[in-house]
Amino acid sequence: MTDGLFIAFEGGDGAGKSTQVALLREAFERAGRAVTVTRQPGGTPLGQQIRDLVLHGDHVAPRAEALLYAADKAHHVEMLIRPALHRGDVVITDRYVDSSVAYQGAGRGLGAQEIHDLNVWAVDGLLPDLTVVVDIPAEEGRRRRGDLHDRLESEADSFHEAIRQHFLSMAAGNPQRYTVVDGTAAPEAVHADVMGWLEKLGVVGHDGLA
Template sequence: MTGGRGRFITFEGGDGAGKTTQSRLLADHFAAQGRTVVHTREPGGTDFGVEVREIVLHSRSHIDPRAEALLYAADRAHHVATVVRPALERGDVVLQDRYFDSSVAYQGAGRVLDAGQIRDLSIWAVDGLLPDLTILLDLDPSAARARLDVARTRYDRLEAEAAEFHERVRAAFLDLAAAEPERFLVVDAALPVEEIARIVRERVDASA
């Protein structure tokens, strides 16, 4: 197993797809089995990550796309070294909202940078650590925006991007899943919350 004795499961998808909700439900599932769960996110899973998150999502200044990619990679390197790897070495379950696939989709496809270079940068930053399972919650960007309109009073820098940006991001996520079907579970995020949770639990339990 890539993460040692623990399990490393990441949640991916566009903004508004329900990643946080589903990762919390899966955390409850593991907790009911007596497992210790570390529920974290990128960026923002460490004190340093909170500072990076404020910059990349809420800065009022223009951030060059390459600088943005490097900021995410810096957060990822620190987060894996200080939170994720120690938890996996303890035998914990790590459930994480976003990982390097988000950088490939958002900075690679969304910002129209070289996706291979973005992936290589992240893989170097985390010293090759791959998730055991990545759950991609796929949702049409227009449906996602409708959800955000209900939940948000203010959009962050990425949420506020044009529809074409989010279409590129969605297509990139689906391409990543098609390229690594053994690592990805793709779920229709328009399904009811409990139905999605059931599908996720079945895949997780089957791969235990």
């Protein structure tokens, strides 16, 4: 059981998740809430080492890649996320379990259910209260990234489109926890959509955050 609120942003590379995380953080902080913002991989010193290895190092075998991401989540949850939630913070993460399910399960073909089960075990069952999928077509993500690509970003558009479709499928299967927003819209419009959804759920009030 946690006392805080746990929100994850998911979506393809170049979708604008980091911008939306920052805008939502500002909204909660203006309302006087303590906010912890993090990302996966990379939210802890160990996580940063794992991030450098899996995104910028030499080739990593797909199953090893999946296990490294799961290890990051296990450490991340115990050292950062659960303590913040127990303090009553709003925790906003840029990527979480769903990214592993989509990238390693669907993209790498390792099996969505297998990767889901591995990661849920790694995080000891801690899932977000709410998840925002920032949706963009694979070709738009590539255009936004330009010439700079890490190991995953450099994969073909077919890889990224498979990931996109898996995010959409997960969201469609659990509309109580997920919303999908149009990442091709202006950042302020995307943020307004997120806030409208949170208002509908009672997380925020009409004139601000609850």
